[in-house]
Amino acid sequence: MTIGLSHYLVVSAVLFCCGLFTMMTKRNAVGILIGVELVLNAAAVNLVSFDRFLGPGRIDGQIGALFVIVLAAAEAALAVGICVNVYRNLSTVDVDTATALRG
Amino acid sequence: MPSWQWSSRRRVSPCRRLGLFLFAPEALTLLAAIVAVSILPSSLASGATGMAAPSDDQGIGVVNAAPPGGLLDSLLFYAVAGGAVVPAIGVCVTKNIVRMAVWLFVALGSVATLYFLLAASFLGAIQLIVYAGGTLVLLIFGVMLTSKSPWVRFQPRAVEVVAAIIVCTGLLVCLCLVYARTTWHSPEGVVPGTPLVQLGRRLLTAYLVPFEVAGVLLFIVMVGAAHLARQER
Numbered sequence: 001m002t003i004g005l006s007h008y009l010v011v012s013a014v015l016f017c018c019g020l021f022t023m024m025t026k027r028n029a030v031g032i033l034i035g036v037e038l039v040l041n042a043a044a045v046n047l048v049s050f051d052r053f054l055g056p057g058r059i060d061g062q063i064g065a066l067f068v069i070v071l072a073a074a075e076a077a078l079a080v081g082i083c084v085n086v087y088r089n090l091s092t093v094d095v096d097t098a099t100a101l102r103g
Numbered sequence: 104m105p106s107w108q109w110s111s112r113r114r115v116s117p118c119r120r121l122g123l124f125l126f127a128p129e130a131l132t133l134l135a136a137i138v139a140v141s142i143l144p145s146s147l148a149s150g151a152t153g154m155a156a157p158s159d160d161q162g163i164g165v166v167n168a169a170p171p172g173g174l175l176d177s178l179l180f181y182a183v184a185g186g187a188v189v190p191a192i193g194v195c196v197t198k199n200i201v202r203m204a205v206w207l208f209v210a211l212g213s214v215a216t217l218y219f220l221l222a223a224s225f226l227g228a229i230q231l232i233v234y235a236g237g238t239l240v241l242l243i244f245g246v247m248l249t250s251k252s253p254w255v256r257f258q259p260r261a262v263e264v265v266a267a268i269i270v271c272t273g274l275l276v277c278l279c280l281v282y283a284r285t286t287w288h289s290p291e292g293v294v295p296g297t298p299l300v301q302l303g304r305r306l307l308t309a310y311l312v313p314f315e316v317a318g319v320l321l322f323i324v325m326v327g328a329a330h331l332a333r334q335e336r
Contacts (some may be wrong), residue, residue: 003180006282011184011217013278015210017271018191019109024267027257028200030245034207041214044230052221053289059302062223063310068318069229073238074324075336079329080245087249088335090214094257 008049015042029083029093033076040072183220186213198256204243211235225299 019038024030044065051061087093113197190213193206211234220228 001177003176005287006285007180007184007218009222009280009282011187013275014188015191015214016278018188018195018274020274021195021267021271022203024270025195025259025264025274026203027259030249031200031203033242033245034194034203037207037234038194040208041211041234043258045214045217047220048221048226049222051163052109052223054287057298059305062226062302063296063305065218065223065226066229067317068308069226069233070241070321072232074321076169076238076241077324078331080241080248081328083245084248084332092251093249095258 005049005053008053012042012045012049015039015045016039027094027096028096029086032095033079033083036075036079037072040068065071092100116147183213183216187217198258200246200250201243204239205247207242208235208239211239225302 002055015038019035019040019042022035022038023032024035026035047061047064047068049061051058051064055061083093090097187210190206190210194203194210197203197206211230215227215230215235216226218230
């Protein structure tokens with residue numbers, strides 16, 4: 001069977017759902033960040049595969065994936081800074097213990 | 104207990120033993136498969152398939168080693184897709200934060216190989232350099248700076264895990280149904296090259312504003328992260 005667009009989209013969907021599951025179930029804050037990285041990777045794979053199969057001479061999807069990588073690195077840096085601050089103040093990175101703002 | 108006695112005193116449950124037995128050779132096989140798949144397309148020159156080499160007007164070598172619809176194409180795709188899906192499931196299943204980071208590393212390498220299969224070689228190289236070599240190292244630094252003890256584990260409640268499984272599998276099923284039932288109108292007989300020159304030109308003409316904004320954003324992120332993580336006096 002010819003490998004078409006839907007094959008790559010299914011791969012990206014599986015990556016997305018695994019990242020979503022990681023974000024929902026992990027209590028470690030850095031674990032949640034790892035889930036976010038999986039989700040962003042899934043989005044970038046989606047962009048590049050649409051670009052390759054539906055637009056033969058176009059590279060807009062690759063540029064979009066490039067910006068996704070840049071933004072993922074930026075938000076990972078800031079999020080790790082936040083996790084380090086949470087660890088300094090609460091001496092744990094368990095997100096279930098960060099309840100100071102809970103209504 | 105002195106630290107040199109920790110590993111010999113730990114009791115490993117049978118399930119964990121089985122998991123280690125199944126996963127450890129699996130991980131090594133996956134890594135070997137990824138390396139082989141990365142080397143394979145470049146080693147199969149176009150002369151091996153007997154087809155004429157596509158025109159190389161972009162200045163970057165274009166290799167049509169795996170023609171669409173062939174067996175090699177399918178094998179490569181399934182190997183690399185498996186190499187991306189299995190580590191993603193490993194990230195979900197593992198309870199140790201460092202092992203999650205290692206599984207993520209394998210997943211990022213597989214996604215980079217996926218980019219090479221999609222004829223986005225520059226993006227694959229950027230993925231390996233920036234994502235696997237930068238962002239993942241940053242995450243591992245975060246793990247190092249926020250860990251108290253090697254065996255502290257945060258267990259989610261069973262209700263949360265069940266709800267997450269239901270939501271994620273439901274979403275996956277819906278997405279796969281949508282993808283299977285849509286007819287994609289892809290143009291016929293297209294083998295794109297690696298348009299590095301075109302990518303650079305577009306980045307500086309059509310995508311100039313996002314390019315500059317991304318530069319400013321990275322500067323802001325550097326200043327903000329340095330301020331967030333500064334040492335308190």
